[in-house]
Amino acid sequence: MKDWLDNVPELTVKGQIKLPYTWSVGEVGSKFLVALRDEKKFLGNRCSTCNTTYVPPRKNCGMCFRDINEWVELADEGVVMAYTIVRYAYSLQPAAVPFAYVIIKLDGADVGFVHIIKDNLDKLKNGVRVRASFKEDRKGHILDIDSFIIL
């Protein structure tokens, strides 16, 4: 059985799965993305039981298992809590490498917000302050924030 493979490689079949989806953003997520799009503002929301301010906002608190009803306007600035500088490129990245992924604690929030930094990567370290930079053409999408800028 194996002998004939000495001269002929096993064959492969190429394919690609491309599936369109339209994901609902939901009531709370829509309010968040509309505020980004129309006002360049970050809206979080606060659980009245544990006082955690979430961003992106949630309809309910997974820890307390309660509905969340209180909206909080957050700053467009915050502090870098953790980061990596990505050196490898692949098709789904939103920027040319090298760029950084950062977890940012926005002023007024209690959880981290994940986004990217493109410029001045040599100045990037944990604890630096950053500010959101918005795209001119905003669509109600998380990439309406172009990136964060190191202050």
Added chain:
Amino acid sequence: MDKIAIVGVGQTTYKRKRQADIFYDMVYEVTVKAMQDAGYTLDDIDNVVTVSNDFLDGRTISCMAVQEAAGAHDKNVSTIEGDGTFGAFYGAMRVLGGFGTTLVVAHSKGSEGDPRVITNAMFDPIYHRSLGLDAISSSAIQANAYMDRYGLSEEQFALVSVKNHKNAQRNPYAQLPLELTVDDVMQSRMIADPLKLLDCSPVSDGAAAVIIANEDRAKKARTKPVWIKGVAHCADAYFLGDRDLTDPKALKDAAKRAYTMAGINTPIKEIDLVELYDAFSYMEPLWLEGMGFCDPGKGADITEKGITALDGKLPVNPSGGVLSAHPVLVAGLTRIIEAVLQIRGDAGEHQIDGVNTALAHGLNGPCGQSHCVWMLGRK
């Protein structure tokens, strides 16, 4: 809990690409191996759990393509989409629930898809997926946070890679047996700071299977049963920003529950060996902390002191670990198999003397969102 045991194991060798095998071939190979190991025939298998992932396989309901290869054409067959440790957990529950035996089989081929695109799909499509996050970049953020919190160095992580690739030289199933120095790891290509090529596990193809039996049916096996003394899993929050990435609290919870079941009070004294899911070098010390073998921030110290070496007090990943072969989903089941072989005394060149109690560990999700901890014992 009733007494249940692992009575048969089987694994393929792990390779970058197994072009000669389709999924079906790999599943068949390890199913036959596990049955031969146990001295069972298909008639001795009461039900089957397959472990697969549609994105990895590139087909929906991926489990349905391998059920005959798992000997399940006339059996109750069910599926877990997640790491093999979770598949085995379900298999164990089926035995506790009344089946005499369960065969659990996992397969995957990293070589056939694009691991970056596939792991990107585990993130939230509204807020995170379009950022291009994948398994490597999210883990690199965790490594950065871990180093920052405890003042750890990249060299400390590199030492884990040196140790595990060296251990792999004694394991004929491992994909990357390598003789490395800390310098070699430090000089390897930067992938996503602070992770360099040799801090990362490879892309792998392979399959693995275990057979779990109740006490009565374990007597029919030709192997000495390895008893499941405790097993538990727990999950942390989905969003990375909601978690403290330096505090593996889901692992702490899972380990605590598994230890309670197994009657373990002081893990470092009572556990002889650990096989854990080191997809990246930094994960080994972080998970050791979560398992309670040392204080938070001290996981790297115990490797530096030689405690986790083959001849140390607590050998960790004598097989070479996930750093030396990373068939996704299969890798956790491999950790269970390695723990079983060590307890039985069948681990060959990487056998550790006198293993009575071993911990096997698997995880699911970015940065170890959920963890599954197995306590296995000779008695």
